[in-house]
Amino acid sequence: MHWLDQTGGAADMVRSVGFWLVHARFEFKQFVLQSITIGVDSFGVTALTSLFTGMVLALQAGNTINNIFGDPIFVGTIVSFSLIRELGPVLTGVVVAGRAGAAVTAHIGTMAVTEQLDALHTLGTNPTQYLIIPRMGAFLLTMPVLTVFSNIFGVIGGYLVAVYALEVPGEVYLNDITTFMGASDFMHGFIKSFIFAFMVAAVCCYKGISTRGGAEGVGKSTTGAVVTCIVLILVLDYFLTAILTAFGI
Amino acid sequence: MIEIKHLKKSFGAHHVLRDVNLNIEDGKITSILGGSGSGKSTLIKCMMRLLDADGGEIIVRGKDITKVQNPFRLAAVRRHFGYLFQEGALFDSMTVGENVAFGLEYLTDIPKSRYASVVKEKLAMVGLKPEVAKLNPSELSGGMRKRVSLARVLAVSPQCILYDEPTTGLDPIMSDIISDLILEMKKKIGVTSVVITHDMHSAFKISDYIAFLYEGKIMLYGTPEDFRRTDNPYVRQFVDGSSHGPIQMKLMRD
Ligand SMILES: Nc1ncnc2c1ncn2[C@@H]1O[C@H](COP(=O)(O)OP(=O)(O)OP(=O)(O)O)[C@@H](O)[C@H]1O
Ligand SMILES: [Mg+2]
Numbered sequence A: 001m002h003w004l005d006q007t008g009g010a011a012d013m014v015r016s017v018g019f020w021l022v023h024a025r026f027e028f029k030q031f032v033l034q035s036i037t038i039g040v041d042s043f044g045v046t047a048l049t050s051l052f053t054g055m056v057l058a059l060q061a062g063n064t065i066n067n068i069f070g071d072p073i074f075v076g077t078i079v080s081f082s083l084i085r086e087l088g089p090v091l092t093g094v095v096v097a098g099r100a101g102a103a104v105t106a107h108i109g110t111m112a113v114t115e116q117l118d119a120l121h122t123l124g125t126n127p128t129q130y131l132i133i134p135r136m137g138a139f140l141l142t143m144p145v146l147t148v149f150s151n152i153f154g155v156i157g158g159y160l161v162a163v164y165a166l167e168v169p170g171e172v173y174l175n176d177i178t179t180f181m182g183a184s185d186f187m188h189g190f191i192k193s194f195i196f197a198f199m200v201a202a203v204c205c206y207k208g209i210s211t212r213g214g215a216e217g218v219g220k221s222t223t224g225a226v227v228t229c230i231v232l233i234l235v236l237d238y239f240l241t242a243i244l245t246a247f248g249i
Numbered sequence B: 001m002i003e004i005k006h007l008k009k010s011f012g013a014h015h016v017l018r019d020v021n022l023n024i025e026d027g028k029i030t031s032i033l034g035g036s037g038s039g040k041s042t043l044i045k046c047m048m049r050l051l052d053a054d055g056g057e058i059i060v061r062g063k064d065i066t067k068v069q070n071p072f073r074l075a076a077v078r079r080h081f082g083y084l085f086q087e088g089a090l091f092d093s094m095t096v097g098e099n100v101a102f103g104l105e106y107l108t109d110i111p112k113s114r115y116a117s118v119v120k121e122k123l124a125m126v127g128l129k130p131e132v133a134k135l136n137p138s139e140l141s142g143g144m145r146k147r148v149s150l151a152r153v154l155a156v157s158p159q160c161i162l163y164d165e166p167t168t169g170l171d172p173i174m175s176d177i178i179s180d181l182i183l184e185m186k187k188k189i190g191v192t193s194v195v196i197t198h199d200m201h202s203a204f205k206i207s208d209y210i211a212f213l214y215e216g217k218i219m220l221y222g223t224p225e226d227f228r229r230t231d232n233p234y235v236r237q238f239v240d241g242s243s244h245g246p247i248q249m250k251l252m253r254d
Helices: A002-023 A028-069 A075-113 A116-122 A127-164 A170-180 A183-209 A214-246 B040-048 B071-079 B096-107 B112-125 B130-134 B142-155 B172-189 B200-206 B224-229 B233-240 B246-253
Strands: B002-011 B014-024 B029-034 B055-060 B081-084 B160-164 B192-196 B209-214 B217-222
Touching: A002 A127, A002 A183, A002 B071, A028 A075, A028 A127, A075 A116, A075 A127, A075 A170, A075 A183, A075 A214, A116 A127, A116 B040, A116 B071, A116 B081, A127 A170, A127 A183, A183 A214, B002 B040, B014 B040, B014 B217, B029 B040, B029 B172, B029 B200, B029 B233, B040 B081, B040 B160, B040 B192, B071 B081, B081 B142, B096 B112, B096 B130, B096 B142, B112 B130, B112 B142, B142 B172, B172 B192, B172 B200, B192 B200, B200 B224, B209 B224, B209 B233, B217 B224, B217 B233, B224 B233, B233 B246
Parallel strands: B029 B192, B029 B209, B081 B160, B160 B192
Antiparallel strands: B002 B014, B002 B055, B209 B217
16 A cells, blocks of 8 residues: 555645645745746757657658548648647656656755755754745746647647648648637646646655655655656546546637 | 653664653753664654654643644744754755855844855854855865754754764864853853763763663763763763673673
């Protein structure tokens, strides 16, 4: 029942986040610094992975449709739907978990095994107020923003392949996007990215504060955090899609 | 006065503190002696509520602090103490100066504009030059880290300071300077001190009272004079620093 203990521990942590959010000063400076770190850390990889994902989506979709209908139609629609509703939030979540999330767990974990978290308690603050709340806020702010960029880069990647490899006219590609995409599709992706952000922040912070056992322990909780995040993102993504679709989003 | 009554703490099947009874007098220096692994750090961590005791009471200003659960009241309990960590526990993502100034924001009314001068003053108290403030903790020697950590505690002027081996890792002269500093804090500001130490010279020099922790209990409590004169073979052996005596025999039997 190891995972049950961990879930309980993480829930306690989230409760303490609620408590100190109301009862203590918000560490605005830490929040800004963390947002910058997370954003800068993850932007390049997010952009690159999304660009290529958009490209491969366009290539696969174009070729398949070409084989069936003899003409690569609706490439823009397929690329943008897949990206904005699914792959944008999922890819961003995975990349952020692997870059910024791992860094957060390693940092807090190192503090835990060297008594720096205890030191926060002795100096008038606590790890929740000083470390966790600013980091959670930073993930909640940056991940949806990074998701938007991921969508943009993906659409650009799809455009490049559609126009230069499949010889779809650029206006047609863009038209296919704008005609079929609605506000609810953006909402769908946005809600997902927000929930993934919360999940990544909670998992990575919790794995950090619960680290025991020196340098080896820090390594274990860091890999543990990343694996947990990736699995949870993929599993949650299915259920979120089912639920959001049921609500017509 | 801080009264510790029947304090118990175990880690799994390992009973570290079995029944600790100890009074810490206000404005005095109480040293805690005991072998490595005897539970000295565990004892003061329970006082600071960094660890939860399994049983017993720690009474501070008439209230048992071991039962406090509300996070606010717990923070208030901790405010009563300053805590010097055995390994320093400096924040390694901050400079020395930021480390020393860290608690000021949360525990004092000192305006930000004065932080730099407080840092300089506290570093000087522990025998460090102002330039040290710009270094990172990773650039310090072991003894310097210990002193920076002490400066961080002193900066917030606590009522009662729990020192976990303040002179370990320091050269004999610096050791004596830190001992003098602890004495001075008592004389000038009336700080209550609990000092864990292996340094007998320092213990005899600074202590008003000494407690000897052995097998999870306080085996002997008294003045330095009592410790000099005692014929308790365990304490005798420890004070004289001898490898021959009941403590080693005990270890070999186990
Ligand atoms: N978090 C922990 N989990 C499990 N066991 C622990 C923990 N902390 C301490 N112990 C055990 O409790 C015992 C007492 O530890 P403690 O650190 O209090 O000793 P100490 O008297 O301070 O020793 P030293 O003089 O070497 O610092 C040791 O045997 C140690 O293994
Ligand atoms: Mg110790």
